[in-house]
Amino acid sequence: MIQFKNLSKSFRRASVLNGIDLEIGIGERVALIGSNGAGKTTLIRCLLGEYDHQGEVRIDGLDPRANRTAVLGKIGFVPQLPPPLKMPVGQLIDFSAALCKTDPARIHAIGKRLGLDVDGILARQFVRLSGGMKQKLLIAIALGRDARLLIMDEPAANLDPEARKIFFDLLAERLNDATMIISSHRLDEVSSLVNRVIEMDMGKVVIDDKVADDATLTDVLACRIVLKRFEPAFARAVEGWQLVPDAEQLVWQGGIAGPDRLRFLGIVSRYTALVSDLSLREA
Numbered sequence: 286m287i288q289f290k291n292l293s294k295s296f297r298r299a300s301v302l303n304g305i306d307l308e309i310g311i312g313e314r315v316a317l318i319g320s321n322g323a324g325k326t327t328l329i330r331c332l333l334g335e336y337d338h339q340g341e342v343r344i345d346g347l348d349p350r351a352n353r354t355a356v357l358g359k360i361g362f363v364p365q366l367p368p369p370l371k372m373p374v375g376q377l378i379d380f381s382a383a384l385c386k387t388d389p390a391r392i393h394a395i396g397k398r399l400g401l402d403v404d405g406i407l408a409r410q411f412v413r414l415s416g417g418m419k420q421k422l423l424i425a426i427a428l429g430r431d432a433r434l435l436i437m438d439e440p441a442a443n444l445d446p447e448a449r450k451i452f453f454d455l456l457a458e459r460l461n462d463a464t465m466i467i468s469s470h471r472l473d474e475v476s477s478l479v480n481r482v483i484e485m486d487m488g489k490v491v492i493d494d495k496v497a498d499d500a501t502l503t504d505v506l507a508c509r510i511v512l513k514r515f516e517p518a519f520a521r522a523v524e525g526w527q528l529v530p531d532a533e534q535l536v537w538q539g540g541i542a543g544p545d546r547l548r549f550l551g552i553v554s555r556y557t558a559l560v561s562d563l564s565l566r567e568a
């Protein structure tokens with residue numbers, strides 16, 4: 286579906302992509318990872334046909350630079366930085382829906398599933414929404430259409446755990462009909478969403494691993510944590526993860542979304558000295 290052949294890109298004299306060779310097939314879910322400045326966004330921008338470059342880029346055999354309308358019609362894109370649009374939300378949804386030939390009601394429905402009060406913000410300027418609200422709306426616009434390729438640049442970074450769980454469910458619904466590229470500078474944020482990891486460094490691919498799908502996107506793990514003593518900082522840290530404490534706030538129990546387990550354990554690991562027992566089991 287996607288081919289990069291000896292792709293190189295320089296800005297003025299600075300070389301940013303150096304001879305990228307990659308093939309990404311239908312149904313692959315790729316984590317595109319790498320430190321700040323590694324070249325992830327530039328690679329995505331080349332795929333979207335936004336930059337001139339050396340080498341070849343093809344989506345279903347088409348050069349995205351020469352066939353932007355046809356290629357963009359296949360892609361649902363969530364950008365890393367929300368565009369500073371002054372357009373009211375309702376107009377933005379209608380405009381995007383018309384552009385992608387989809388029904389605005391689909392975008393409304395996904396926004397609502399993500400917890401966005403779509404009806405209450407229709408008249409608000411997009412640029413005035415909070416970071417999380419903007420991200421939910423951009424995800425709803427990208428997923429509310431029949432895109433065969435989903436490209437998402439740090440899509441879940443601003444979402445709370447509840448919205449992340451719904452986001453994973455939404456992606457799970459698209460597993461059979463879409464190829465996904467999810468960019469992040471942290472593998473633990475996206476590792477359980479993907480079946481291939483491509484790491485970039487200084488404009489080159491340094492790791493390209495196919496990984497086993499060991500947890501499905503819709504898994505929920507039963508979590509139980511026992512603390513040695515109550516600590517308000519722990520209660521604050523797990524707020525939003527829907528863990529319910531016992532009367533003494535020493536035993537915490539609840540469900541954790543499978544793809545979120547590493548992120549959750551990362552948070553709990555800050556309180557390792559407090560934890561006397563921890564289990565995270567398939568329910």
Ligand SMILES: Nc1ncnc2c1ncn2[C@@H]1O[C@H](COP(=O)(O)OP(=O)(O)OP(=O)(O)O)[C@@H](O)[C@H]1O
Nearest residue numbers: 296301319320321322323324325326327328365470
């Ligand atoms: N339009 C531009 N003009 C000049 N240099 C650019 C431009 N866009 C990106 N760069 C440079 O290209 C390099 C790669 O940037 P890119 O945004 O692709 O990295 P990234 O891997 O997406 O990083 P991050 O994780 O920080 O988003 C950086 O050194 C950046 O400064």
